[in-house]
Every structure is written in C-alpha cells, then in structure tokens.
Amino acid sequence: MTMKREDGLMASDNTDWPMLIGGRQTAALSGKTIDVINPATGNAFCTVPAADADDVDAAVAAAQKGFAVWGKMSPLERATILNKAADLLQARMPEFVAAEVRQTGRPVREMRAQLARTPEWYSYFAAVARTYESKVHPFGGAHINYGRRLPLGVVALVTPWNHPLLILTKKLAPALAAGNAVVVKPSEVAPVTPIMLGEVLAEAGLPDGVYNVVTGLGATAGAALTNHPGIAKIDLTGGTETGRHVAAIAGKRLIPFAGELGGKASVVVFEDVDIEQAAAATLFASFVAAGQTCVQGARLLVHESIHDAVLARLTERTNALRVGAPTDEATQMGPVISTQQLATVEKYVAIGKDEGARLVTGGERLGDAEREGGYFYAPTIFADVTNDMRIAQEEIFGPVVCVMKFKDEAEAVSLANGTAFGLAASVWSPNIAKAKRVAEGIEAGIVWINDHHRIDPSSPWGGFKDSGLGKENGIVCYEGYTRMQSIVVNTAEEPFDWFADDGKQKRYS
Ligand code: TXE
Numbered sequence: 158m159t160m161k162r163e164d165g166l167m168a169s170d171n172t173d174w175p176m177l178i179g180g181r182q183t184a185a186l187s188g189k190t191i192d193v194i195n196p197a198t199g200n201a202f203c204t205v206p207a208a209d210a211d212d213v214d215a216a217v218a219a220a221q222k223g224f225a226v227w228g229k230m231s232p233l234e235r236a237t238i239l240n241k242a243a244d245l246l247q248a249r250m251p252e253f254v255a256a257e258v259r260q261t262g263r264p265v266r267e268m269r270a271q272l273a274r275t276p277e278w279y280s281y282f283a284a285v286a287r288t289y290e291s292k293v294h295p296f297g298g299a300h301i302n303y304g305r306r307l308p309l310g311v312v313a314l315v316t317p318w319n320h321p322l323l324i325l326t327k328k329l330a331p332a333l334a335a336g337n338a339v340v341v342k343p344s345e346v347a348p349v350t351p352i353m354l355g356e357v358l359a360e361a362g363l364p365d366g367v368y369n370v371v372t373g374l375g376a377t378a379g380a381a382l383t384n385h386p387g388i389a390k391i392d393l394t395g396g397t398e399t400g401r402h403v404a405a406i407a408g409k410r411l412i413p414f415a416g417e418l419g420g421k422a423s424v425v426v427f428e429d430v431d432i433e434q435a436a437a438a439t440l441f442a443s444f445v446a447a448g449q450t451c452v453q454g455a456r457l458l459v460h461e462s463i464h465d466a467v468l469a470r471l472t473e474r475t476n477a478l479r480v481g482a483p484t485d486e487a488t489q490m491g492p493v494i495s496t497q498q499l500a501t502v503e504k505y506v507a508i509g510k511d512e513g514a515r516l517v518t519g520g521e522r523l524g525d526a527e528r529e530g531g532y533f534y535a536p537t538i539f540a541d542v543t544n545d546m547r548i549a550q551e552e553i554f555g556p557v558v559c560v561m562k563f564k565d566e567a568e569a570v571s572l573a574n575g576t577a578f579g580l581a582a583s584v585w586s587p588n589i590a591k592a593k594r595v596a597e598g599i600e601a602g603i604v605w606i607n608d609h610h611r612i613d614p615s616s617p618w619g620g621f622k623d624s625g626l627g628k629e630n631g632i633v634c635y636e637g638y639t640r641m642q643s644i645v646v647n648t649a650e651e652p653f654d655w656f657a658d659d660g661k662q663k664r665y666s
Pocket of ligand 1: 315316317318319342343344345372373375376378379380381394395397399400401403417418419420450451488501546552553554
C-alpha cells in the first residue's frame with residue numbers, strides 16, 4: 158500500500174526510525190520497512206524496520222552480552238542508572254508526548270497526563286532493587302536457609318499500541334531493576350516511543366545490549382522472538398488469543414509467561430450515587446483513549462431506579478465530547494488506531510443493532526472536513542443490552558459501551574461476573590460497606606471503589622480468568638522477573654555419616 162507522507166513533521170521527528178540492537182541503531186537485515194500511520198490523518202509519518210528471524214537472533218545475542226554485564230551489577234549501580242533514566246525521561250517529556258500523540262491518535266491532554274507518570278516506574282523499581290530483602294527460611298536444626306533472587310536472563314517484552322510507552326515501562330522498569338536484559342517487540346502500529354526510549358536509557362548509562370528493540374509484525378518478528386531458545390521469560394500485553402498462543406509456546410519451553418490480555422470491565426453504579434457524578438464517572442470509564450484500553454468500562458451496570466436519569470445525562474455529556482485532532486488542546490477524544498480497529502467497531506455496532514440493543518447515540522464513522530482521512534468514530538452508547546449479547550461479552554476495544562440495569566446487589570455482582578474476562582471493574586456508592594462487599598465479590602484482578610482506571614507503580618495490576626496471567630507493578634512483579642535460589646548451609650560441628658553403624662538415630666529430610 159502506498160501512503161501519502163505527512164506534512165508538517167516536527168524537527169524532532171525522524172522519518173526513518175531504526176531499531177536498536179546491542180547499542181547500535183540498525184535497519185533490518187532484509188532492508189524491509191513498515192510504514193507507521195498517524196490515525197488522525199491516515200497518512201504515513203515514518204517507517205521502522207520490518208525485522209525477521211535473523212534480526213531477532215542478533216538482538217537476542219546482543220542481549221545475552223548485555224546481560225553478562227548488567228546481571229552482575231549491584232542493585233545500587235542498577236538503581237543509579239534507573240533513577241537517572243527517570244530524570245532524563247522527565248526532561249524529554251514534551252517530545253515523547255508529541256510522538257505518542259502522533260502514533261496513537263490519542264489527545265494531547267490524555268498523553269501528557271499519562272506520560273507524566275512514567276518516570277515514577279523507573280524510580281519506584283530503582284527503590285525496590287535497593288531495598289529488596291532476601292528471606293531466611295525456618296529450615297530448622299543446624300541449617301541456615303536463605304533465598305537469593307537472581308535475574309532470569311534475556312526477557313522478551315511484547316507490547317501493544319494503546320499505551321505504547323506506559324505499558325512498555327510497566328514491564329521494563331521491573332525487568333531491568335531485577336538485572337535482566339530485554340528484547341522489546343513493540344506493536345508494529347505504534348513503535349516510535351519504545352525506540353526513542355533507547356536514547357534515554359543509553360544516556361542514563363545503561364550498558365549496550367541491555368535494552369534492544371526489534372520492530373516488525375507479530376507474525377514474523379514477534380513469533381521469532383517468542384520462539385527464540387535464548388529467551389528466559391515472555392511478558393506480553395495484547396489480545397487474549399495472542400496471549401493464549403504465546404503462553405503455549407512458553408509452556409512448551411517451561412519458561413515463565415505473563416500476559417495482560419483482553420478485558421470487558423463493568424462499572425457498577427448504585428442508586429445512592431449522585432446523577433452528575435455517575436455521568437462523569439461512566440463518561441470517563443467509557444471514552445478515555447476512545448475506549449481502547451483493557452480496563453475500559455465497556456459494561457455500565459446502573460441501578461434500575463436511576464438508570465434512565467444516568468443514561469440521559471451520560472448521553473448529553475457524550476454528545477458534547479469534542480472529537481477531533483489529537484494535537485488540539487481542546488480535543489477530548491481522538492480517532493481509533495487503525496482501519497482494522499475501525500472495522501471491528503463497525504462490525505460490533507452492526508451486531509448490537511441486530512441483537513436488538515437500542516442505539517442511543519453514535520453508531521457512525523465521523524468524516525467531516527476537519528477529520529477527513531482519520532479513523533474517527535462517534536462515541537456510541539447502546540441501552541437495553543442483555544448480558545448474553547455479543548456486544549456485552551466480546552472485547553470491542555473502541556468507543557462503544559453497553560448500558561444494563563440491575564435491581565439489587567446480588568444481581569449487580571452476578572452481572573459483573575457474567576463475562577469470560579476478569580481484568581478490572583469499578584463500584585460506585587457512597588456506602589463504603591456495600592461498595593467493599595460488592596468489590597470483594599467481583600472476580601477481577603483490579604476493582605476500584607468510587608474511581609476507575611487508576612494506577613500506581615506499587616499497585617499490582619493483572620487479570621483473572623481470560624484476562625491473563627501474572628501481575629505488573631509492585632514487589633510481586635519484581636519477583637516475577639527473578640528466579641529464586643534456596644541456599645541451605647549446614648552449620649553443624651558434628652560430622653554427618655548416614656551409613657555409619659554408630660547406633661544413632663539420623664535424619665535426612
Ligand atoms: O493485538 P495483538 P492487536 C486486544 C483488543 C484488540 C485486539 C487486537 O481487543 O482489538 O487485541 O489488537 C504482537 N507472536 N488488545 O492486533 O495482535 C503484536 O505484534 C508474538 C488488548 O494490536 O495481540 C503486538 O506487538 N507476538 C490489549 C502485540 O503482540 C505477536 C492491547 C499485541 O498485538 C503475535 C492491544 C505472535 N503470533 C490489543 N501476534 C490490552 N490488554 O490492553 C501478535 N503479536
């Protein structure tokens with residue numbers, strides 16, 4: 158496909174980004190490239206190399222060399238470099254925000270808010286590396302048993318397009334803090350900021366080969382990486398089917414797998430919530446990132462007594478959303494990421510209508526003069542949705558939400574649990590005892606009370622059920638990037654001779 162080259166690139170924009178292998182910026186050995194499209198215009202704005210198996214071999218070999226250095230450095234040395242990376246990333250924030258807006262189409266106010274937090278991950282995990290304490294286990298007798306946390310080696314980070322820098326950072330900071338080297342395979346749709354991050358890490362003093370980026374398609378570069386025998390763990394964020402496929406590869410090789418996969422979060426709104434607050438909450442949960450987040454509040458469960466009032470106010474606020482150029486400070490919602498994602502949204506809207514759901518607003522592509530060429534879709538609300546409908550069950554990953562009613566607490570919990578996914582949910586009520594009870598009854602890895610889509614580097618993040626395996630963030634994630642060795646020291650003065658005929662009672666366990 159020939160793409161129109163976009164006009165008006167910023168000075169810091171590179172039109173042909175290389176990948177990063179062993180500290181060197183490099184093209185694919187084949188010379189092939191992929192166009193990266195600005196979803197707000199439909200035009201290509203840069204290319205990246207289309208890596209295949211040979212490039213991946215080179216990246217894993219470089220990472221092995223990097224690991225030989227980084228894995229031996231002390232926690233203090235690693236933490237010093239990660240803290241410096243946090244500062245350098247902070248200093249270059251406007252450039253990262255601009256690149257992220259251009260490749261994802263997400264509004265500048267959204268990306269500025271999101272990226273402002275990313276340096277925290279590097280400083281948090283630097284602190285974890287510095288303060289992590291090994292355990293001494295109560296082995297008993299004359300034995301002292303201490304545990305050692307060792308890095309795994311070279312880990313593969315396979316990342317998506319919706320939050321390219323944040324999701325990479327959530328995996329990278331703990332992986333590096335624990336002493337691993339990484340090979341990143343960013344999404345082919347939004348690979349620029351992961352490449353740019355290599356400059357920050359190099360400037361911070363990360364040794365060559367510790368951070369490698371291979372760009373390319375999932376079916377080629379991604380498959381070559383996840384099948385590579387030199388990889389010690391795979392951490393992937395993506396669709397559930399991709400996750401199952403890659404987890405099976407990891408299973409065959411008996412290496413750890415972590416997957417942050419699909420979601421279909423419920424937002425449970427009780428009758429005691431103020432209507433204005435309920436509308437603000439559901440609007441944010443539904444349409445931030447144009448609904449393209451794994452924790453999108455795609456299922457709005459509203460108590461029957463306030464259902465009509467909340468739906469009416471939510472619809473008014475939805476209709477007032479400013480959808481347009483993501484670079485415009487006033488824009489509140491941008492396009493979806495790609496023609497493929499647009500087609501998925503269109504398909505599900507048609508399914509919703511066929512299933513008998515009531516289209517309250519939206520349900521159409523937006524293509525006026527200002528938005529011509531971009532992949533814009535109107536924020537869309539379906540009401541009268543029943544839980545067995547496909548639009549209530551399957552991940553749409555776009556600006557489409559389903560509103561359902563419930564009559565009591567038990568029905569709210571049962572509806573919230575009535576999906577195959579279990580990543581996140583939120584419960585809204587000023588009655589904290591009730592909200593806590595409901596939250597604890599929901600089978601999801603993250604449940605917010607009177608909030609939605611909140612994250613912190615210390616807060617474990619990961620799904621139950623079909624939403625994945627393993628956790629990002631927190632000490633638990635750091636530990637997931639290590640393997641534990643148990644050292645058992647015999648301190649007895651008395652010699653041990655199991656086969657001696659000395660008449661003594663002996664133990665060997
Ligand atoms: O994801 P993929 P896509 C969901 C969402 C979306 C759907 C498809 O529902 O509509 O997935 O999006 C790499 N071996 N989420 O196609 O394909 C791929 O190159 C190794 C939810 O973008 O899962 C990319 O780097 N790697 C999600 C990464 O996997 C492979 C965020 C994710 O791509 C591969 C994104 C293979 N065989 C999509 N195939 C979330 N949890 O937030 C693909 N990849």
